[in-house]
Amino acid sequence: MPSPRSSRERRTGSGSSRLEFLSLVSQRSPGAPDSPSRRKEPGSSAAAPLPEEDCMKLNPSFLGIALSSLLAIDLWASKRLGVCAGEGSAWGSARPLMKVIEISGHGIPWLLGTFYGLCQSDSSAAREVLLNLLFALLLDLVLVAVVKGLVKRPRPTHNKMDMFVTISVDKYSFPSGHATRAALVCRFILRHLVLAVPLRVLVVLWALIVSVSRVMLGRHNMTDVLFGLLLGYALYSVVEHCWLSPLSAPALFALWSH
């Protein structure tokens, strides 16, 4: 059965830099009296029992504090790195170039290019690889849409929503769809295309530049991009596990056999 391994063997050849913190105190209702833990009845030696909700607010878990701190650092650093977020930003003149890089990692050119290649391919090895790339790209779109829809993290406030063709969940930022695609496509190409070393280095650089440009354009926070890269990397393993071949999916391959 042709597999990824066998197919490989066949190939011989601006903004402000103010920190944004989520204060634990501000989460309490404004004007609320002091906590019962600090209030003692006159003449009584024992403190009144703590209501459960106050216990939770006054004793946040270590994990909660660590996560809030990480998110605060993420928002602050991402805002500082969003140097191409607008024409008036520090590196605003590089924004057009960043937008070209954005399109190079967009779903539409990748889907259309792969579909076109599939229709034009005249070898069974090329058809197998391109069909699996198309499957990987579609799976990536669905997975990112599901996670974005579940997490619903808004895009950074400094982002200008002027992206080339988006779908409804693209108003959310976690994870970065460009970063998942860049990592997925990068792993896929390195594994299934025979390329000279300089070209392999270029593919890795492209994936990194697409990812960094998401933060520079102000589209994403750093954690959106880091998680996106991890997700895309892991998704490639799923694609390889479910690899479509003429034996496992004969009907699909029959569609493109000439």
Ligand SMILES: CC(C)=CCC/C(C)=C/CC/C(C)=C/CC/C(C)=C/COP(=O)(O)O
């Ligand atoms: C051409 C074929 C075979 C199918 C088309 C299927 C389809 C509906 C594709 C939609 C592609 C699309 C609009 C993708 C969105 C890409 C995007 C803007 C992602 C957001 O990236 P992010 O890094 O800002 O999260």
